[in-house]
Amino acid sequence: MEEPLPDDWREAISMIARREYETLLRHPWMADLATRPRVGPNALRHGEQSLAALSRLDIGMKDAAKVVMAVDHYMTGYFVRGRLLRARGDDTDDQSEPYMHDMLATGSYPRLQRAHKEGMDDQEPFEQGLAWLLDGIEREYRG
Numbered sequence: 001m002e003e004p005l006p007d008d009w010r011e012a013i014s015m016i017a018r019r020e021y022e023t024l025l026r027h028p029w030m031a032d033l034a035t036r037p038r039v040g041p042n043a044l045r046h047g048e049q050s051l052a053a054l055s056r057l058d059i060g061m062k063d064a065a066k067v068v069m070a071v072d073h074y075m076t077g078y079f080v081r082g083r084l085l086r087a088r089g090d091d092t093d094d095q096s097e098p099y100m101h102d103m104l105a106t107g108s109y110p111r112l113q114r115a116h117k118e119g120m121d122d123q124e125p126f127e128q129g130l131a132w133l134l135d136g137i138e139r140e141y142r143g
Helices: 010-027 041-057 063-092 095-104 110-117 124-143
Strands: none
Touching: 010 041, 010 063, 010 124, 041 063, 063 124, 095 110
């Protein structure tokens, strides 16, 4: 049985997003972009639970559904990007890394060159991106 959701809408939505992300890690086929997502009891439970968490934000159902979609799109996009980067990392014939280094060395991309030197990560941390998204949602509806 899943643990109950926190009373705070942000904590609840964050918990739901983390659970969904962990589910995708266990079942990566669920994010297959070549097929239409199937709606079953788990997807319906996710939607109902997400809307219940957002009822604490005191917004209309239409806006709450938009928030659920935004969080789901962020979480799924984060997962898909990570999967693509991991797949690229497994490809020993990948020529993009030397090409990128050569292009940065031309000086035509000073900001990217600086970011790369300072250790720019290919993938922002999930929690930071989720916090930025929820900050914007909070400003929109509590502002």
